[in-house]
Amino acid sequence: MQLEFHQVDAFATQPFSGNPAMVYRLDGWLDDGLMQQIAAEHNLAETAFAVKEGAAWHIRWFTPSAEVPLCGHATLATAHVLFELYDEPGDVLTFTCLSGTLRVSRVGKRLVLDFPVRRAVPCELQAEVEQALGQTVQAVLALHEGLGVQELLAILPSEAAVRACQPDLAQVARLPGLGLLISAPGEAHDFVSRYFAPGIGINEDPVTGSTHCILTPYWAQQLGKQTLSAFQCSARGGELHCELDGERVKIAGQALLIASGRLLLP
Template identity: 70%
Template sequence: MRLAFHQIDAFTQQPFSGNPAVVYRLDTWLSDNLMQQIAAEHNQAETAFVVREGEHWHIRWFTPAAEVPLCGHATLAAAHVLFEVYGEPGERLAFTCKSGALAVSRETDRLVLDFPVARVADVPVSAELERALGVPVVAAQQGNELLAVLESEQAVRACRPDFVALAQLPGLGVIITAPGEQHDFVSRYFAPAIGINEDPVTGSTHCLLVPYWAKRLGRNELKAFQCSARGGELHCRLEGERVKIAGHAILVASGTLHL
């Protein structure tokens, strides 16, 4: 069996920046075990698999270690592949996944993710969280991810966490965030429990970040930057119970997997 794949750098216009994802457009689903093995072989933050089901595309995402319920950058990558490589018509792609209905639209030269707002609750700042991050935490929220608010962009950039300790905390991963110096807010995302010490640019975490910063700053249009080593810029908008996340994507590699 031969399967075509395409590697995309998402949330960037330049190769070797943003967040890489591998995309497979399949005719029918492979076994869960085989998809996990393929993701481990590519060893990227996410490998996305899409299968057409009626008018929608069913999408699933795998890290090298586990399947995840939602992923932004790999959805952006999948939409770029479907539009630009396979020539899908129209300006909007509808997706279904474990987290519900998603969509990606073309707006000028950007792709725009349409994701659900993530449900979170305020939680006390624990000593375990501060020890794992090695920096003071101003406030915290807990949902599928643990959100930690720091004092400044400098604190976010300087954070050198203990990944073993982070993996023991509740949730899929830990987001750190603070007001930005040139952006409305900045963030980083650590998920060692699912095989990703630090993700370069994470669309799905902005389902928590955008509602938090929209409320704190008093406006719904926000410009964000994820200040990982590769880095990436996200243009965000809160619309009721949905978060719109816009960014660019670029094809960097294509190939064939031989099984």
């Protein structure tokens, strides 16, 4: 069996920046275990698999060690592949996933994700988060989904503090939830962030679209504005254009195809 794959740098305007994702457009679903093995083989933050089901595309995302319920950059990458390589008609793609219905629109050179708002609330984990980060923080919030914490958000005082942060990844992995998001007001952007998820095989994610479903409503309230510019200041870095629209978040960015190939399976 041979499967086509495509590697895309999402939230990037030049190669080797933004967040790389692997994309598979499938005619039918593979076994869950096989998809997890494929994601581990590629060893990128996310590998996306998409299957056409009716008028929509069902999309699933896998880190090297786990399936996740929502991923922004790999959805952007998948939309880029479907539009540019598989000639999907129109300028809007509809995706279904574990988190509901998502849409991606093509607007000029940008792709715009239409994702659900994810609201984080204050929590009582400040001491544990400060120990993991090795510094004091202004606030700690948690996103609760299902039976427990899905994500943690720590607010730092400045962009410099975000950039300089060197967390203890072993302690971060012991925190509840998928990962730890840190953020602060930006210097050239409305806000900046970084995201650490060693518990699911991602020490630091270069650019994370889904976390901006949390960050956008938070900073919209803090700054009193609905349209915000964001920068994820990882080593690769990536710029995102965010808008709070009721209970939806619009997240826009560009994408570049970096490589294509075939996976050879017995």
